[in-house]
Amino acid sequence: MMNEKTTKQQKSTAVQTTGHAWDGDLQEFNNPLPRWWLWSFYATVVFALIYWLLYPSWPWRDSWLHGLKTVTFTVGKEKVTTDWNTRAVLIQELEEGRSATVQREFMEKIAKVDFGEIQKNPEMLAFARSVGKGLFGTNCAACHGRGGQGVVGLYPNLTDDDWLWGGSMEKIQETLTNGRNGFMPAFGETLNPQQLDDVATYVLTLSAEAPQSEASDRGRELFQGYGGGCYACHGKDGKGQQSLGSANLTDRIWTIANVPEKQTLEDKKAAVKQVIANGVQNRRVMPAWKDRMSPNEIKLMAVYLHQLGGGQ
Amino acid sequence: MAQEATEVLYQKRIPIFPRSVKGIFRRLKYGILILAYGIYFLLPWLRWERLNAPDQAVLFDIPGRHFYIFGLAMEPQDVIWIGGLLVIAAMLLFFVTGIAGRVFCGYFCFQTLWTEVFVLIERLIQGERPARIRLAQAPWSAAKLGKLGATWGLWLLVAFWTGSTFTLYWDNAPELIVAMARGEAPFAAYATTLFLSATTFVMAGLAREQVCTYMCPYARFQSAMFDKDTLIVAYDERRGESRHKPARNLKSREQRRAQGMGDCVDCGYCVQVCPTGIDIRNGLQLQCISCALCIDACNTIMDSLGWPHGLVGYTSENAQQGGATRIIKPKTIGYGVILLTAIAVLGWSIAHQVAYNATVEQIRQPLYATLSDGRIQNSYEIKLNNRVTRPLTVRIGLEDLPGAELDVGGLEQVTLEPQQRLQVLAKVRRAAAGKQGQQHFTFVITPVGGVQAEPAHRPSVFYLPE
Incomplete structure (x- = not known):
């Protein structure tokens, strides 16, 4: 077995040149690229072609090539399917993403239990504070101030323990739903x-x-x-x-x-x-918020406001 | 013409058919292979009881941002430990390479280990090296197709097993494997398995030594750590040259010496066993991964001739020139000190992992509110994070604020589930009389149940109207 002929790979190869010569003796080494490199390059070309086909790619006349891939998301209650674009992907993510799902589940959990139970559950209270802060910024801060501190003479301070219309969660919920006219x-x-x-x-x-x-x-x-x-x-x-x-x-x-x-x-x-x-x-x-916020959101805001200063 | 140009520009891989060999290094390498495969393939199945997470000893839960290694639970903020681990890995590589050359490449690298398994499969189906070469050169036939098909099939099986095992580290293995079989697993699980299977198949089955020669950066930069004392696998030229087959009157060493011949009988065994297809007798080459199989090969031949071992063996450039190989040198000491420091720092850091985090943030808008009884109220958001896999109950109290009332949403104590994060709102009320402006005080968070831990003192400020 030891006398077996050695194969090609074991012969050391001398450095080759391309065969071109300039100025008499100037030559170019030929260090060939490995074949796998070439195949990798072809693979990237194939990848690019598939990508062009699926995703928005080239400008085309007044528009662009939209690609075959689509995104489906809901507007209101309607399902909308569009060409793939990052904005639609974002909307879809906001609706169906993990965080959105977890938030929705938590919302439903809060919707099911009564105020007494929420008050005993630090996790629900923390959730109400975190989501409530955003809702407050959108709906309430314009009058009551970003932190709920209000303006003396105009908008009541929500961070103290004084409540004109009652400071229990139920009363706050009522105030938010139907509004008040002092x-x-x-x-x-x-x-x-x-x-x-x-x-x-x-x-x-x-x-x-x-x-x-x-x-x-x-x-x-x-x-x-x-x-x-x-x-x-x-x-x-x-x-x-x-x-x-x-x-x-x-x-x-x-x-x-x-x-x-x-x-x-x-x-x-x-x-x-x-x-x-x-x-x-x-x-x-105080305007009524029942048309602008869902009952669940109002319930959550009641919990948020109750915690803010000193609910009763 | 075009055909010729392609041939010149792109070099086709010359296939390598390593011959099997027996010897001490081969046994050592099989031992490492079995150990590495045992750990890699069995680890996801090892159980470790946990209250809040799957009972998997090693689990990297990316969506949940929780990472577990046995009793150690980690969160994304512990990413610094990966930094420590990488420093240790790099320094260990430099340290070992400085002393003993490409030990990692030859013995431990997964490319080497998986290639060895793929070559084993190849040998099992197609036979020893000459048979494999014959098969490769033979024209296509049903027998050839069958043998190659069986080889590729087994390769695919190993590749798939490798890929799916990798995936199992990222979720609860027994559940995930069932979900994968049912087609209910997340896309990422299939994508990871497919990708890892494909790369394993291509790298270990088809690309093999080309990975080391062309793709791997470690292969190249390890030479920067070499010096004249670094152990290398080398052929003893002075003993071996000139080479000659053991012809009729060249059977004994004495006869060979007398005729100016060395100990190398030019059998080619060292070349045939080489997984990267080089001839070690040409000296140190960048393709050499220091797997030491040529040492085993040459020693086998020397044994059969009754001549001493070591014609091909571990040596250093200094030893080759008749000097001694130094192991303790500035490079070893330098890398060693950094290595030990990194291990000590990482070990200390992990051993001192806190059981929980607590931060206090004052609600600054408004800074204070006047209550109906004239007292002043300040609010604080306290963020608690239970870092361990057991529940933790804390009591929140005040220090250095006489006459103040603390209200943590009516809760006496706060219980955190294993690894739970929770924010609680603390309201502090105090009479407006006395010192106006700011009053410095401390929140004291005292663990009272569950995990044993030190109380946390968090300084804060109480604001009164100016």
Whole structure:
């Protein structure tokens, strides 16, 4: 067996030249490419041809070659099939991608359980915060501010624990679904300037912004009696009624008159007086969201808002 | 003319038919082959109990972003460990190559291992080297077609087994294999299997030594690590030359010496066993993968002649010139120090993997809110990440903020499932009186159940109206 003839591969080959010669002795080495390289090159050509056939490729007249591959996605409830393009692929991914599926499943889970159960489940609360933040930015932030801090005098602060219309998840859900219309009549015509001053003084004493005085006693008479009639909405104790959306005047939160910002008693009184005289009209309108958000989204937003500051 | 030009420009592969050989290196290489195949093919089937993930000892779950190696659970942020592993792999390669040459190529590289298995199959079906050469040169016939078909069939089987095993590392093996058989597995599983099967078949069955010679970058840059002390497989020219067949009066070494002949009997065995088709007697060549089979071949012949081993053997350039081979040299020490450092750093890092992460982020819009009782409320998003495969319960508390009330959504404790990430909203309430502006304090996250771990202290700030 040892005498077997060695094959071609074992003979060392001398370096070949292409046979061309320039300037007498200038020659070119021929280092041949391996055959597999050539086949790989042909394979890439074949790949390119198939690619051109399937995907958008060459400009063609006023348009381009669209390719045979298609993408199907839904618009509303309709299935749409188009030529393959990255925008359609993105839409499809947003509908059917893994994240979209997981989000949808979670949404359905939240839709099924009641608020009490959600409140006990940190995972659902975290999901509501994460999705709620986006929905809030789209729908609510224009008025209530990006963080829900609101604007005093216009849009209520959603990060505190004071709720005009009730702070339970159910109440918040109701507020979002149907909207709210806060209203306070103007007393500028009913009460004379002295009475206005007295009522304002009394209101300030409710939250210890002003000391009790004869003026405040007179104000209380007006507040709790038929003279002013404030109690009808705000209650005898001034704590408001959530069914009417009337403000609690005994807490430290001011939603219309910016009392905490004022330094002197006179300024505070003036701010309160202005609200009593002019009322709150056409500035406390919360639109209904039932046509813009799905019931599930509204439910999720109720959870989000409940967590934001201090739900009840 | 065109035909000629093609012939010149593109060189056709000259097929190589390695002859089998017996010897110490061959046995060693088969041992490594069995070990490597055993690990590669059986590892996906090895079970390891887990609460939240498939009970697979080695599992790389890409969609879930969880990677498991036995008891070690990793997440994408541990990618730095791959960096450490790559540094170790590179340094180990440099270290070993500096001392003993292309050990990786000859003994451990999967190209070498899979080619060996494919050659074994080829020999099993078609016979020893002369028979294979005859078959290759024979005209097409039913017998030839049958033999080649059987070879290719077995190759395809091994290639497919290789490809599907690779796929099994990325999902729960027993479920995935059933899903694949039923046609319910993800596209990626089929694509990976197909790709790996195809490349295994092409690389180990058809391309073989061309991968090492033309494609592999390691083959080329390993020569940069060679020096005069690096072990190489070499032919002892001074002992072997001049070559001559053992003719009538050239049977013993003495006779040969007297006539100016060396020990090489020019049998060609070393050339025939070479998987890359070179003649080791021509000196160190870039095609040589240091598989050492020519050593076994030559030693077999020397044994049969009763002459000493080592006409072809491991040596170094210094040893060839009569000097000693140094193993401890600046290069070895340098690579060795980096290698040990990298192993130590990676080992320390893995051993000190934290059980959980906790970060506190203040909600900055608004910074604070006045509550109806006049107190001030600040909100914080606390991100918790359980890094281990057991549940973890933590209690969140405050430090250095007297008179403050903490509300974590009404939860006393927060329980994280194995490897769960969770964000909880913490509200801190405090009277507006006293020091205004900022107040520095600390959130203390204390593990109270499940995994034993140190409490985490996270500094934060409480803002009051100015």
